[in-house]
Amino acid sequence: MATLLGGLMGVVLTLLARNAQDVVPGLQQWARATWLVFVSAILFALRDLLPVAMSVTLANAMLIFALLLYLQGSSLYFQVRMRWAGWLVWCGLCLVGLSWYAQVEPSFRWRMAFVLPAMGSIMGAHAWLFWRQPGSSLGRRFTVLTLSAMTLVFALRWVHALLWAQDDGHLFAPEGVQSVYMSSYTVLLLLITVGFVLLASERMREVFEFQATHDMLTGAFNRRAVLDRLTQELARSQRYQGVFSVLMLDLDHFKHVNDRYGHQVGDDVLKRFVQRIGKILRPNDTLGRLGGEEFLVLLPETSPAAAQATAERILLAVAQDGEALPVCTASIGVTSWLPQDISVDDIVARADRAMYTAKGNGRNRVECA
Numbered sequence: 001m002a003t004l005l006g007g008l009m010g011v012v013l014t015l016l017a018r019n020a021q022d023v024v025p026g027l028q029q030w031a032r033a034t035w036l037v038f039v040s041a042i043l044f045a046l047r048d049l050l051p052v053a054m055s056v057t058l059a060n061a062m063l064i065f066a067l068l069l070y071l072q073g074s075s076l077y078f079q080v081r082m083r084w085a086g087w088l089v090w091c092g093l094c095l096v097g098l099s100w101y102a103q104v105e106p107s108f109r110w111r112m113a114f115v116l117p118a119m120g121s122i123m124g125a126h127a128w129l130f131w132r133q134p135g136s137s138l139g140r141r142f143t144v145l146t147l148s149a150m151t152l153v154f155a156l157r158w159v160h161a162l163l164w165a166q167d168d169g170h171l172f173a174p175e176g177v178q179s180v181y182m183s184s185y186t187v188l189l190l191l192i193t194v195g196f197v198l199l200a201s202e203r204m205r206e207v208f209e210f211q212a213t214h215d216m217l218t219g220a221f222n223r224r225a226v227l228d229r230l231t232q233e234l235a236r237s238q239r240y241q242g243v244f245s246v247l248m249l250d251l252d253h254f255k256h257v258n259d260r261y262g263h264q265v266g267d268d269v270l271k272r273f274v275q276r277i278g279k280i281l282r283p284n285d286t287l288g289r290l291g292g293e294e295f296l297v298l299l300p301e302t303s304p305a306a307a308q309a310t311a312e313r314i315l316l317a318v319a320q321d322g323e324a325l326p327v328c329t330a331s332i333g334v335t336s337w338l339p340q341d342i343s344v345d346d347i348v349a350r351a352d353r354a355m356y357t358a359k360g361n362g363r364n365r366v367e368c369a
Helices: 002-020 027-045 052-077 084-104 108-131 138-163 176-213 223-240 254-261 263-280 304-318 344-360
Strands: 244-251 286-291 294-300 330-336 366-368
Touching (some): 002 176, 027 052, 027 176, 052 108, 052 176, 084 108, 138 176, 176 223, 223 294, 244 254, 244 304, 244 344, 263 286, 263 304, 294 304, 304 330, 304 366, 344 366
Antiparallel strands (some): 244 294, 244 330, 286 294
């Protein structure tokens, strides 16, 4: 039953990997590892029909490599480098000891004594990887708990193997400690794969939510999202009589950049433009792309004078050396909320007029309205 459930989880992760491998890094490694666990479980189950080299040595080697693949998948998920060389040397040494006591001097006790440190250390490192990551989503909490529990199970079983002789035992021996170990191992391994499914689902939801509110080229908020924020800020100011400002920005002669250098360079200029503005804005400010080369900046709790100063800093940052990209200046229109403003259209239209005034007065300048 555990083997069949493991295969089912392999199917689930494989289907997720086929549809979301670009969205969820590490998902392919989790899926492959789950299939390796499934195959190793079959080899373990056929221990009376297969030679020891397959049912013990190969099965354990596949299981250890599957745990390493799980760790690699999580490292990719969190964008952390995994040191394969050290792990392969350590696990290789443990497998040498396992092979010796499986085929040369058969001893179940010492096989456990060699294979459990490899598995336990991988699980411990895996749990530590999750523990030191920021955030406390359900998937992360669930997975770190199951990984920690699995590490504890391996450690306790290893201590038992060293302290109590059991040379006449085997993996599926109907003996109390071994039964508890196998049951815990099976359930926790299935729960770990459930944790990976939760993590993949959470990442996919995050990506879809980001795509729904952000411009995919530049990473700025899209038109709908920035106007929604502007609507919320207008409602807040109308209620509490606060002040906020809006900047309307348009890159000068951007069509010339596309025509001369190509659209790929034009896209890079837009991305650089957003990056430079992002370094100037405060955390609670909002930068949105309205379309093409036109952007809007919402500055909450910002007076007209402070908004103009921010626009001037943006102007200087945008006009800096192109860093292998063509320099492209901007025209900026600045306006602030007035008590007579009924809707966001009033504010956007006023900022838009100021921006076109800046273009009419020679571009690469700030105009206020």
